[in-house]
Amino acid sequence: MLQLKYSQPRFFMTQNKTMSSTDLLIRFLHIIIILSFTGAYLTGDAEEWHQVHMAFGYTLGISLILRILWQFFAPRLAHTQPSAVSRRFHVIKPFVQRYWAQPQQWLSPTFLKAASSSLFQLSILGVFCLLPLTVLAGFLTDYTQSHSLKEVHELFANLFLASVLLHLAALTLNSVLLKKWLAKRMFWGAESHSWFTLFTLVLSLGVLVAFWLWYFS
Template sequence: MAQNTATSSTDLLIRFLHIVIILSFTGAYLTGDAEEWHQVHMAFGYTLGISLILRILWQFLASRFAHTQPSGASRRFNVIKPFVQRYWAQPQQWLSPAFLKAASSSLFQLSILGAFCLMPLTVLAGFLTDYTHSHSLKELHELFANLFLATVLLHLTALTLNSVLLKKWLAKRMFWGTQSHSWFTLFASVLSLGVLVAFWFWYFS
């Protein structure tokens, strides 16, 4: 398999983990209030945590071994900072097409940063709630989960607005692509799938 030397931020493993995170959070949120689904709720929560760990590891490994460059916090801040510096003191431009494009892109990046901050807090609060049965921790867990949902809605809104303004469906690159992948990307993707399958097998055995 030929190596991909492009600076892609959406390689195969990024797409896989993106889908897993979507499904895990959706499953966890929908089963959060049903006592009979508590074990499934916890499994989704742990899967969310494992996916986050794999995503962080990939952030450091991808550029060294897979020749891809997943977007990190600094790259996302580099989108937000120029927008704030340019438009913060220029309210007369807030309805211009250029402003709307920059605003939707910045909100999109901000929503991703928010999601990655809230994800570990939500998972950790859920784990501690299950371990201690503390009502206060349960309320904190629900607060983080609702804030996470808010960032997801912001993410989808910004993505939709940006896609309309640019006349291009931007979401498709997070679900499929035509570029080739290095052997390390394929290996890491299969390994990540194996880790998640093994966890679910172990958890319910």
């Protein structure tokens, strides 16, 4: 039987090749989330730093909202394609299907590369699931002064930390196996950025600065 093969037009092939998943705003929000979580975790047990702790927590929440909005607007106005949940599952699912019932391959280099990549994606999913839960539990704890909610907040914060540590471990292992420092793409890059990306970066920075000035006024 004759089979017809579909081939994309050259325009779309070129467009897909130039679509980046890591742009300037993604890098900015990544750094803000790192600094905010570190600051919130270090000030969590100090009563005299409670206001700063809450400010870091709210900054995490604002950063998450900006990141979700950027997921929607970036492909339409900035010509970039931030990684979505479905793309991360597309890395994890084939790994599980291939290796789950093949323990004899669990020490092979191929398995370790696939495992580190899958754990890396899983850790990101964990971070983005636990971030809103941690912030919400912290807000409710501060609002109600409930000891039970405080324990829930601490549990989510520790699970958040575990996801971050898994993220770093998987990134390090994957970098060693591939002999390439993969973290650099999250801090700098040589690609050009659209005017909309630069505008959104300035706007996001303005929102965060305005929040801190308002919160401590």
